[in-house]
Amino acid sequence: MVVIHTTSKLYNTLHDVMENIKPVMQKQLVSITTKVDNANSFAFYQAGTTNQGTRFYWASADRTLTLVGIGETVAFESDDNGFDAVHHSFGQLLENAAIYNDYEASGTGPIAFGGFAFDPLKEGSVTWGDFPNSSMVIPTYLLTIVHQESYLTINALVEPGESLEPYIAQSVQFMESTFQREQMPYLIQQEEVAPEEWKQIVKDATEDIKRGVIDKVVLAREMIATFSENIPISSLLNVLSEQQHQSYIFAFERGMSCFVGSTPERLVKVEQRSLLSTCLAGTISRGQTQEEDEQLGSYLLHDEKNLQEHDFVVQMIKQAVELCCDDVVVPDGPILYPLRNLQHLYTPVKGKLQQGYTILDVVQRLHPTPALGGYPVEASIEFIRDKEPFHRGWYAAPIGWFDPKDNGEFAVAIRSALLYQNQATLFAGCGVVEDSQPEVEYEETAIKFSPMLQALGGLQ
């Protein structure tokens, strides 16, 4: 039952705001944003447990923006990767919407959050049964924390004469709850799926590369971890955000499943038409001492195999961005991007997005980059579709948000797991090029499981 705190400051503020809203003449999306006292994103997410299956969480890698959504006012879903259809439906909905937002703050108002499948042409799987190939959602309750300022948005489809009182009461309840970090349940079993078969596929790929069929392909594998109880998602997000700096923290719930992760890989960010994409590919572990760490980093910066892996990504992203941007800037060589468990090669790509293009157009052009698919793009996707013995679902695919002003950001959902009750299916992949050795690539994917495994309390 929803308890109304009639004495609460937030309740009174929301009431004042609602009183200034014009009555609707027909069923209409009404979006109301108000500034609130400093909020805790994990508390808000946890308070939404009653709405499990419709929540999402997003924190940008630099933690300047956090978004938490509860409830689903509108969902744009389809079984192909309908980037255009999503944008079109979003635009149509907003034409008739009443938006009350006095703030310029990013990520407030009727934003859409969600993602896409890696390959909509891969046949469906039981594991990903709760996830359509594309789903972008306008949440009913949205908490936005941007540059330490907090905002609450209510997005409701309102009928003429309908009272907004229940939305006020529910918002107050979500906002006034406190976060309780729960213990992770015990790990009962941890199983790497078919490691020897996977190494054989890596070998087959290197042979195809030597024969010139493809130049690079990213191959992934799965690990299944079973726990004593269901995994508490808000606590997992809290642990991930403490452990994985420089990484986006995300969760997207559908039905009984939740896709969660901490990815360092930005696909694209657009802010007032300034575009930033990122090439992140090429990997080595972290050292035990600073000296060892620097040696490893320096090795990575000069290793031909990793530089080649990285360069396929830079060339493809540069080409795709040049087709829709002016003033494209790409540095000459990569720098290191250190994370808790490993370090990568990193090259930013910047530009000015031309009029007429939306962030979803760019997502469509970039996905999958050769950091997730391979090169050439089509041939490598076909290799993955035929040879990988499992369904990637949303792993290695775009996840993120956009707003009515076409600002937004999408990351690529790696270092991730699909949670279903007391089970987590983890995914990790690596770029295979001509000189790849199955055993070394196997070790690389083993380290890439660590961010999720560590947060879940599993064995490394």
Ligand SMILES: C=C(O[C@H]1C=CC=C(C(=O)O)[C@@H]1O)C(=O)O
């Ligand atoms: C596909 C993954 O990583 C990609 C991103 C960075 C570095 C990569 C690499 O060095 O192989 C991969 O291309 C993954 O973590 O599952």
Ligand SMILES: [Mg+2]
């Ligand atoms: Mg690699």
